Amino acid sequence: MNIDVERSPTNSEEQHLAATPKARALGLAVRKERNDRSTSLRDLAGRIGRHSGEISRWENGERPLTPERTAQILSALGVSGDRFDEIMSLAYEAKNPPWVATTLPERERQLSALIDFEQLASRIIAVSPLLVPGLLQVPSYVRAIMTSGVSVPLNEVSARVALRLGRQEVVTRTDPVNLVVYLGEAVLHQTVGDSTVMGEQLRHLVSMQQRPNVALRLIPYRSGWNPALDGAFTLIESGSAAPIVQMENRRSTLLVHEDADIEVYRQAADQLDKLSFAPEKSTRTIAEMAQRWETTR
Incomplete structure (x- = not known):
């Protein structure tokens, strides 16, 4: 049986992915959704079982947000519909230059x-x-x-x-x-x-x-x-x-x-x-x- 498991990127892959403009835009989009819902970093961290510092680095584009992580965060924030699809599209394209x-x-x-x-x-x-x-x-x-x-x-x-x-x-x-x-x-x-x-x-x-x-x-x-x-x-x-x-x-x-x-x-x-x-x-x-x-x- 094949089970899709999210692979953790290597350090070099993380640096490359986080460096892209799309990765920065993805982090900004996620931060905007969190702020629009008046949700603190600590609050969101508790909902998805991650550290608030890690979420901050994702939002700042310092570390890459994979599509799986992005979907988890958006679901925890209650983002749905066209806005969900729009941000997920950006997540899937974040590593594709230019x-x-x-x-x-x-x-x-x-x-x-x-x-x-x-x-x-x-x-x-x-x-x-x-x-x-x-x-x-x-x-x-x-x-x-x-x-x-x-x-x-x-x-x-x-x-x-x-x-x-x-x-x-x-x-x-x-x-x-x-x-x-x-x-x-x-x-x-x-x-x-x-x-x-x-x-x-x-x-x-x-x-x-x-x-x-x-x-x-x-x-x-x-x-x-x-x-x-x-x-x-x-x-x-x-x-x-x-x-x-x-x-x-x-x-x-x-x-x-x-x-x-x-x-x-x-x-x-x-x-x-x-x-x-x-x-x-x-x-x-x-x-x-x-x-x-x-x-x-």
């Missing part, structure tokens, strides 16, 4: 994991050839993007603007992340909103460049081919979690974490570092363009 999110629920789960990675980050490298990256956008710039061609319902715009601005706290908090931005020179000339919005946005970049944890580098037009022309990406590094790279287009987002992939994007950032303007020249160029926008109002 993570391509195309549906709205998937993208929301992925965004939750991304925000968690940002909160834990020690350094974020943002390569942005065409737009100011989200962590440096001003409210008027964000709103202009979300109301111009992006299919965001009008009743959701304010909430989404607030969410994006809230993520910027990682740059301005007491123990801020080190943010390195490689910005395409085209960003300074591309109208987003109007001249008032552009002037405000570029002045903000100049101001943020003064922070010791922010390094802003312009990729000049005359640099020839460079990795930024392949598209925007964000590399997030942390002392407590494996690094990830995030990429986004109009209908989907992608998170990768495999060592080989991370190395490719690190090399791309190194190449951009060699050909970009120095911080001082970058700041001067941005300030000059801010003034031009301000005089065209």
Whole structure:
């Protein structure tokens, strides 16, 4: 008689599984269900016969949650129906890299994991050839993007603007992340909103460049081919979690974490570092363009 028994992962398997963005998203989803039901870690531990510290590590993505463990926790919390199926789907896919999110629920789960990675980050490298990256956008710039061609319902715009601005706290908090931005020179000339919005946005970049944890580098037009022309990406590094790279287009987002992939994007950032303007020249160029926008109002 064949009996299915849950196999305990080895230490190396645990480290690999826990490192995935999907594993982090799974832990966040389980924690949300527990918090929504006002259930403490100790309470849940008693229901499923596990230690509260172990559950905490599952929720934080430090140790992998297998589908069997996930089902046990969800059942103990009384989660059922579509929500149960949604989280279990994530549990079965948690070890499968990379993570391509195309549906709205998937993208929301992925965004939750991304925000968690940002909160834990020690350094974020943002390569942005065409737009100011989200962590440096001003409210008027964000709103202009979300109301111009992006299919965001009008009743959701304010909430989404607030969410994006809230993520910027990682740059301005007491123990801020080190943010390195490689910005395409085209960003300074591309109208987003109007001249008032552009002037405000570029002045903000100049101001943020003064922070010791922010390094802003312009990729000049005359640099020839460079990795930024392949598209925007964000590399997030942390002392407590494996690094990830995030990429986004109009209908989907992608998170990768495999060592080989991370190395490719690190090399791309190194190449951009060699050909970009120095911080001082970058700041001067941005300030000059801010003034031009301000005089065209």
